[in-house]
Amino acid sequence: MTPLNSPPAFPGREYPEAEKLAGPLIRVENLSKYFTVSGNFPFSGRKKIVKAVDGVSFSIARGRTLGVVGESGCGKSTTGRAVLRLHEPTSGRIFYNNAEITGLDIGTLRRMRPKMQIVFQDSYDSLNPRHSVAAIICEPLKIHTCQTTLQMKKRMYEIMDLVGLNPNHAVRYPHEFSGGQRQRINIARALVLEPEFVVCDEPISALDVSIQAQVVNLFKDLQRKLGLTLLFIAHDLSMVKHISHEVAVMYLGNIMETASREAIFSMPLHPYTQALISAVPIPSPRLERSRKRIQLEGEVPSPVNPPLGCVFHTRCPIARKICREKKPCSREIFPRHYAACHLADDKGTSIIS
Amino acid sequence: MENLLEVKNLTTRFHTFDGIVHALNGVTFHVGKGEILAVVGESGSGKSVAMMSILGLLPSPPATIDAGSAKLFTKDTAVDLLTLSKAEMNRVRGRQIGFIFQDALSALNPVMTVGSQISETLVRHLDFSWGRARTRTIELMNQVGIPGAAQRLNQYPHQFSGGMRQRVMIALAAACRPRLLIADEPTTALDVTVQAQILELVLRLQREMDLSLIWITHDLGVVAGLADRVLVMYAGRPVETAPVDTLYDHPLHPYTRGLLRAVPSLDRDTKAPLESIEGLPPDLLSPPCHCQFAWRCPCVFDRCWQDNPPYLEVAPGHIVTCFYDLDNGRPH
Secondary structure: OOOOOOOOOOOOOOOOHHHHHHOOOEEEEEEEEEEEEOOOOOOOOOOEEEEEEEEEEEEEOOEEEEEEEEOOOOHHHHHHHHHHOOOOOOEEEEEEEEEEEOOHHHHHHHHHHHHHHEOOOOOOOOOOOOOOOOHHHHHHHHHOOOHHHHHHHHHHHHHHOOOOOHHHHHOOOOOOHHHHHHHHHHHHHOOOOOOOEEEEEEEOOOOOOOHHHHHHHHHHHHHHHHHEEEEEEEEOOHHHHHHHEEEEEEEEOEEEEEEEHHHHOHHHHHHHHHHHHHHOOOOOHHHHHHOOOOOOOOOOOOOOOOOOOOOOOOOOOOHHHHHHOOOOOOOOEOEEEEEEOOOOEEEEEEEOH | OOEEEEEEEEEEEEEOOOEEEEEEEEEEEEEEEEEEEEOOOOOOOOOOHHHHOOOOOOOOEEEEEEEEEEEEEEEEEEEEEHHHHHHHHHHOOOOOOEOOOOHHHHHHHOOHHHHHHHHHHHHHHHHHHHHHHHHHHHHHHHHHHOOOHHHOOOOOHHHHHHHHHHHHHHHHHHHHOHHHHHHHOOOOOOOOOHHHHHHHHHHHHEEEEEEEOEEEOOOOHEEEEEOEEEEEEEEEEEEEEHHHHHHHOOOHHHHHHHHHHHOOOOOOOOOOOOOOOOOOOOOOOOOOOOOOOOHHHHOHHHHHOOOOOEEEEEOOEEEEOOOEEOOOOEOO
């Protein structure tokens, strides 16, 4: 594997400091996605509604990474797909570069696709087993550009070099690669059109530890070189801490807390965030023995029938009467630190002792 | 500490269409009484195959156990698990050694109620009557923290959530009060908050029942909070064994060190990139006859390309299979 120390593949397109280009690239307001599922009996006519995502709002600045964390079934993947309109949102608005994309017809949307791409979790399922790597990476170019075969080939080798694939891998097929290598093919395919925004839907969850590190470093490196804006979905908090600038914590279709990485890990305000962070094992025996855990009782309730009031109140150790009755809105407790909790304030009322 | 299980030179191969897969190449380890041993390794390193070999759970063909011994010590005798007949093995599994599988849904019988599955082990191994087994099952389910055990007894595995199913698996494995419990990545498929609950539960049971525990995992964070001793596997061979503190503070194999540095951690500085181990594990269809890790090793020198390193006890209880002395920066 070639390390990423080669000269930038796009001369003149290197962003010296991504932070300089401020202003949100992606803005999401009140996004909801409901799925209808049939009841226990077919033809019974009774339909249930799963509120997979229920009114989430966030924005991502250019060249930054928003990490979305949460347990399985919290709607983080649905959010990622709905932002790209791979799932048609039930309600809410999505802005890309200040232009709304929620109302766009499919033709116009398709012309915007080159700017927004996705990397899926399962690196094998998301690659066509009958296509060679070359065909896989060139397909977006065929669809979205009018390049000649020679130009496409040149671009393909550029991008393969960038993600650390060997040029002679181009003629091979997906099954000939290991998980980490396959994920590089996925990344190459997503990046070949020079997108500005990439949704990464748990791209490293299925990989081994030593390979995870390779892929995470690749993402960070690519972001620095290309000024990418990332929506990084994961359930592994320590990985998210490593890659994100901002972190959003989701629970049962709602965003519970959004803050900068430093703030969320040093001073989590929402009780759920606190419990989640304390449940993550730390690879150090001494720290593990000395730290205090917040044990949550029970499990995540079903999204078909979410609890009234605050969705977390059934497991929250400090829930009060108001939590059972009224759904909390997201409030800015500290500058750029939002929490959806009735008790959250700057005096630490929501901190579990 | 007295040993409960001693595995020596375990060698397992799979005879496949493509050739012989050398899954285990001389695995040696032991578990003491009341000890928690964590077995760590990446996928394909042979950690599950080792446990399945010991318990005779591998289908043959394609698997053959070509060499080795696995001695289980009972009060005054020792039995070699690898030489037992099928019937004898059936009496050991479930009775002496309990097994918790990773995927509880496929490990449990989908058309049998949870209660009858747990009761069945009690009836088979301990000659309980079905009525008495039922009472004991309710006790067990309460013990592993399943609320409303008397009602949930009659439910099927698919009616349980992932965490609750894993609790059923644990109740099942611990039903006959075995002396050794082997858990094969029992929390990998679970969310972190549920994982924390299960870890707490297993630790409590281990203390209450004075069990020995082998915990297979790839999560170095879980190991840190759980294990007494750690066995690190790579390409079908243990590369390092040490008490948990020693291993994390002072790893002596380049692979262990690389693995520890590749793990992101909540308490770690996030500015520096993660150190990854370049390359991939060897193909076990044609394993090299020299050190398995040589291709990826940052400390490789000429001897590594000639022999397979032997087990070397560098300190009491700290065994490493490497020619290179990481401490002094030169070959041993």
